[in-house]
Amino acid sequence: MRISDNDLGGVKRTNCQLTNRQLFQIIILLPFLAVPGFSHYAESSLSRMFGGKKDILYSFMAQDNVDWRNIIWRVVCKLIISVSIREDYKKSHLPAVLISDDSDLPKTGMRMEGIGKIFSHVLQRCILGYKLLAMCWSDGRTQFVVDFSLHGEKGKVDGKEQGLTARQRDKRFARKRDKDSRTEKRKAEYFVSKLERLKIMVKEAIRHHIPFEYLLVDSWFVCTDLVDFVYRSHKKFHLLGMAKMGNTKYKSESGDELTAKAILNSLKKSKSVRYSRRHRCHYATADVTLGCRKVRLFLCRRGKNENWKMLLTTDLSIEFMRAYEIYAMRWSVEVFFADAKRVLDLAGCSARDFSSQIAHVSMVVIRYDILASVKRSDDYETIGGLFADMYEGVHELTVVEKIWAIITEVIAVVAVMLTIDEDELTAQIIQDNRRLKAMQLIAQTA
Structure with a gap:
């Protein structure tokens, strides 16, 4: 990847026998050599080979002048190029997409820099920790994390900003x-709107010539501002995201301003709602105007007990089946969050220094991207690609196909049986693989 010592804060630090590049390589390798953490480095084989104690690792992670964002971009650009030249990428029926979502990084230490209470949408209560906003690139088979930022929430109670008392803060x-250090610039993002950070991340992806056709987001990001941003961008791509069935007004073709529920009632009256046997859902399509931009709405419902959901896209030529299939790719970012927390200890850093927190997440992202690249080569590559077309379906199912199979075969059945929301059930399944096995057993007995 041609990462030099200067990229990592300098050639060598005072009283350290190892260069920054050597320390970077050691830290990347630690989890793969069964070293649980920095405190176990002194007893590991790496310490006997390179020397030094745990202090050199802690001090390296706490540096303020390392541009971790630039390092991640350099790594991921190389990996995306290595994927985009492959035959299976060129022949894929799925487009390349950018996916953005946020996740909780729960913490237990009250002394961490900038720490505060955040609202967890999974637990439906406030917890101590950081919010991680991540953006992934995916082609349906492999996903790479291309950028991230850490965020906090100020809260709404005067005198208890971030949910903490003045003494705790x-x-x-x-x-x-x-003030010009890299860490200070990352801290300046801490209370910035996640929507604004998302737009900056997309601009960076465009600047680095990352190939993508769609931006996939959930309902927390879909709004008039983001639609305008997509239309104004000089790169041609489309927004595809879940939209809330709220009070937002859309202008219909007749000129009336209607909410999503009013549009749905109008479609029902005109008998425009159809049923898909393949996906076992009812759906309807409507072309409307949001603000001053044309968008297409897809309203769908799976099962009699489930609420209607709505997809919004700026692609006015796409059909519901295709939009539904592409939006299913968004679950790959949830797979990243689950795998990174469970296997790579994404939320496990307990350092007080904000520099160390940024460095830890960056290291996890780099490890994940490298592992994803290795998995792509091992699982999906055939000898010269000669038998790819003849034996389609013999190769291991891709991540998106696995999620798609779960959605169509298991979740639809279980959601109806248990009369619960399909999206919430899917999120729980991805977060805990043991639940997936239980759901499969339920589906089989049904």
Whole structure:
């Protein structure tokens, strides 16, 4: 990847026998050599080979002048190029997409820099931790994390900003840094709107010439501002996301301003609602105007007990079946969150320094991207690609196909049986593989 010592904060630090590049390589390798953490480095084979104690690793992670964002971009651009030249990428029926979502990074230490309470949508209560906003690139077979940012929530109660008392906030770790340091720039993003950060991430992807056709997001990001951003972009791509069935007004072709529920009632009256046997759902399509931009709405419902959901896209030529299939790719970012937390200890950093928190997440992202690239080569590559067309279906199912099979074969049945929301059930299944086995057993007995 041609990452030099200067990219990692300098050639060598005072009183350290290893260069920054060597330390970077050691830290990347630690989990793969069964070293649980920095505190176990002294007893590991790496320590006997390279020398040094755990302090050199901690001090490296706490550096303020390492541009981790640039390092991730350099790594992921190389990996995406290696994927995009493959035959299975060129012949894929799925487009390349960018996917963005946020996740909780729960913490237990009250002394961490900038730490505060955040609202967990999974637990439906406030917890101590950070919010991680991540953006992934996916072609349906492999997903790479291309960028991330850490966020906090200020809260709405005066005197208890971030859900903490003044005494608790004062006891948090803090240190003076150069205002032009990389860590200070990352801290400046801490309370920035996640929508604004998403737009900046997309611009960076365009600047790095990342190939993608759609931006996939959930209902927390879909709004007039994001639609305008997609239309104004010089790169041609489309937004595809879940939209809320709320009070947002859309202008119909007749000129009336209607909410999503009013549009649905109108479609029902005109008998425009159809049923898909393949996906076992009812759906309807409507072309409307949001703000001053044309968008297409897909309203769908799976099962009699489920509420209607709505997809919004700026692609006015796409049909419901295709849109539904592409939007299913969004679950790959949930797979990243689940795998990174369970296997790569994404939320496990307990360092007080914000620099160390950024460095830890960056290391996890780089490890995940490298593993995803290796998995793509091992699982999906055939000898010269000669038998790819003849024996389609023999290769291991891709991530998207696995999720698609779960949605169509298991979740639809279980959601109806248990009269619960399909999206919530899918999220729970991805977060805990043991639940997936239980759901499969239920489906078989049904």
